[in-house]
Amino acid sequence: MTGPDFEHFCRLVKDRSGLVLTAHKGYLVESRLSPLARAEGLAGVPQLLERLRLGGASVEPLLLRCVEAMATHESFFFRDGTPFNLLAGRVLPQLVEARAATRTLRIWCAACSSGQEPYSIAILLKEMGGQLAGWRLEIVATDMSRPILKKAEEGFYSDFEVRRGLTDARRDRWFVRDGHGWRVSPELRSLVSFRPHNLLSDSLPGVFDVVFCRNVLIYFDVEQKRAVLQRMARTLAEDGGLFLGSAETVLGVTDAFELTPGASGLFRRASGKAARTA
Numbered sequence: 489m490t491g492p493d494f495e496h497f498c499r500l501v502k503d504r505s506g507l508v509l510t511a512h513k514g515y516l517v518e519s520r521l522s523p524l525a526r527a528e529g530l531a532g533v534p535q536l537l538e539r540l541r542l543g544g545a546s547v548e549p550l551l552l553r554c555v556e557a558m559a560t561h562e563s564f565f566f567r568d569g570t571p572f573n574l575l576a577g578r579v580l581p582q583l584v585e586a587r588a589a590t591r592t593l594r595i596w597c598a599a600c601s602s603g604q605e606p607y608s609i610a611i612l613l614k615e616m617g618g619q620l621a622g623w624r625l626e627i628v629a630t631d632m633s634r635p636i637l638k639k640a641e642e643g644f645y646s647d648f649e650v651r652r653g654l655t656d657a658r659r660d661r662w663f664v665r666d667g668h669g670w671r672v673s674p675e676l677r678s679l680v681s682f683r684p685h686n687l688l689s690d691s692l693p694g695v696f697d698v699v700f701c702r703n704v705l706i707y708f709d710v711e712q713k714r715a716v717l718q719r720m721a722r723t724l725a726e727d728g729g730l731f732l733g734s735a736e737t738v739l740g741v742t743d744a745f746e747l748t749p750g751a752s753g754l755f756r757r758a759s760g761k762a763a764r765t766a
């Protein structure tokens with residue numbers, strides 16, 4: 489797929505979401521937008537792209553749905569293992585010691601998709617049991633896509649989704665059988681609040697002790713990655729930890745963060761760089 493309508497759409501998607509589409513992603517645009525074109529009663533995706541280019545402000549809601557349709561929402565519980573092992577075995581124990589006076593922990597799970605990531609983090613906090621008894625714990629989970637956030641908030645997963653990453657023991661402890669699927673238990677659900685947020689806009693208010701931003705920057709160009717990471721550096725506590733996806737890094741992107749030796753995927757704020765504490 490090529491031409492001025494396609495190029496115009498690619499620019500809009502990048503400006504609105506950061507997602508970079510190139511000519512060889514034409515097949516993706518075709519497959520993701522076909523259902524929307526049909527729902528609009530249009531002959532096909534080329535007509536939809538033309539409408540988006542010619543429609544001006546009146547096509548804004550349709551454009552929003554088209555941009556959201558281009559996002560990949562793949563996620564599963566305890567994805568990649570290592571970040572969750574590092575969180576439970578290293579980052580949280582350090583923070584529990586460092587926050588003994590305030591007994592407060594704030595975690596931001598950015599680009600959380602359908603919720604498996606923030607609920608995995610919630611399970612780890614719950615499994616720390618007595619160590620965090622009486623603490624104020626907050627997991628703020630955000631995504632730009634409202635439909636996927638709705639699914640996350642519902643906290644309902646099929647047998648297949650639950651099998652991806654959860655042991656039977658964790659499933660039985662933290663989920664409740666509901667018809668053909670499983671619903672997150674109220675105990676776990678109460679730890680997580682969901683809200684819409686676009687990574688291209690300002691960071692969330694306040695300071696977070698841990699930020700998860702995994703498997704989304706991979707779709708951005710280097711300028712957008714840098715801008716997002718620099719905003720995150722201003723929102724992360726000085727001794728906090730940033731988790732990126734296994735194919736993502738700060739190297740060659742920004743010096744606001746540095747690698748953590750022996751802990752792949754975990755980044756710390758570079759001392760004295762872009763920092764603001766509460």
Ligand SMILES: C[S@@+](CC[C@H](N)C(=O)[O-])C[C@H]1O[C@@H](n2cnc3c(N)ncnc32)[C@H](O)[C@@H]1O
Binds near residue numbers: 633701
């Ligand atoms: C592949 S999922 C990653 C989910 C989860 N973090 C994980 O690693 O399993 C990427 C998510 O990023 C979201 N996303 C894409 N661009 C975004 C943006 N500019 N702001 C916020 N979320 C965005 C998509 O809606 C999608 O749900």
